[in-house]
Amino acid sequence: MDVLGDVLALARVDASLLATFDARAPWAIELPARSGAAFHAVVAGTCWFAADGTPPRRLAPGDVVLLPAGARHQLATDPDLPPRRFDDDLKRGLIRADGDLVLDGPGARTRILCAGYRYDAEAAHPVLSLLPPVLHVAADESEHGPWLRSILDLLAHETRGGTAAPGTAAPGAATAGAATAAVRLLDLLLIHVIRAWLATGGEPAGVSWLRGLRDPVTARALAALHGRPAHGWTLDTLAATINVSRSTLARRFSRHVGEPPLTYLTRWRLDLAARRLRDTSRPVAAIAHEVGYTSEFAFNRAFTRAHGCPPGRYRRQAGRG
Structure with missing residues (x-):
């Protein structure tokens, strides 16, 4: 019996893709606190992450950060840059027709998948509340890294609409079920992140x-x-x-x-x-x-x-x- 999956199902932990953030240096943004959990996965490039009470840490491709309580945090190409607040006005100014949030610049490109998890506050079995305020799983520090990277690669593919490859019958066409597949992969990713954290000595509250x-x-x-x-x-x-x-x-x-x-x-x-x-x-x-x-x-x-x-x-x- 998968106890972790059982409890996640009872608590109705549901994933939703918020955005794919595509930016070229230099940039820095501050994301406000939100209800539920916040999640970021770097699929290309690098950036710095910082949250209230934690020192900045560098994120590389394949790295995943989960904020179980949705704490306020910053993402940047340089931790010393003053951040722009990521509010509705900034979001409207950045979003493209394909749904990507894009920041243009002269420097190196970083691509980050950003998602959220909602959960049933009435569920007596807490899940995310047992985790620390910031949970960082580095791709090169865990035996789970290759599995996480495989899921992230597939998730990045599905968030682009699951487009068919060149040379197929319909190159570039969106594949049926891409949105549903992305959400299911986010569910799987959450389980792998918690597994990896436990395996590397993470201590529940x-x-x-x-x-x-x-x-x-x-x-x-x-x-x-x-x-x-x-x-x-x-x-x-x-x-x-x-x-x-x-x-x-x-x-x-x-x-x-x-x-x-x-x-x-x-x-x-x-x-x-x-x-x-x-x-x-x-x-x-x-x-x-x-x-x-x-x-x-x-x-x-x-x-x-x-x-x-x-x-x-x-x-x-x-x-x-």
Whole structure:
């Protein structure tokens, strides 16, 4: 079971391509804070990146920067250049008919893919909030670099409309599904960036399920719980499934995730139930059974403790009742 993908799906982390920034030196821009996450990937040339509270860092082709909370930041060919604020007026002045944002100049060219990620603020399982304010994955510092570069190359192709190659039946023609492909690649890129960050020693904020993915015992336990959330798990059956002692499982899971396995399972079940209450019209009793409760009364009590109101009221407040 892909725990990271499972939680991203629950939190409705959705990607949207904001722009392809194509600039020739010298230039410097400041991008304001935004809701959701901001993302930049350098596909050609180099630039400098700086955010509030962090020193400037040089970005090379294949480098990726993710700002999980959408912090204010700057991009420039020289960190000492005074930046222009990237507001609506500047955007209108730079955008071309093909959707690229272009800054002309006499110097070297830099091309950057800029995107954003929205996520459900009501999702109880935070994802991006567990990451640092700035997450930088350098293409030459990670075993994930070649994979990231491959995704970026394909993403750059799709953002140009997925145009057919010269010598084909329709050279230069836009390929069907290019916009959809670009968004799907952004989803894939986010997963690879988080993987690369974890693999290179990234530390999630506090104890959490994300920290647990770095420990093999805890990661296997999380995968089992996410794979069969409605199963009647006990500490003994979970330990037997992943081939460790119950004491080892309890100790390592609690140390990395911050709570015992069955407490985590209860929260995950109720998170799943909340999503289904918001997104479907299925009866409460059916949802209770689907997430592992044999008693609707027990489910109602647990859900009320977790979300502050009974399932029926929660659904009405979400606009599904």
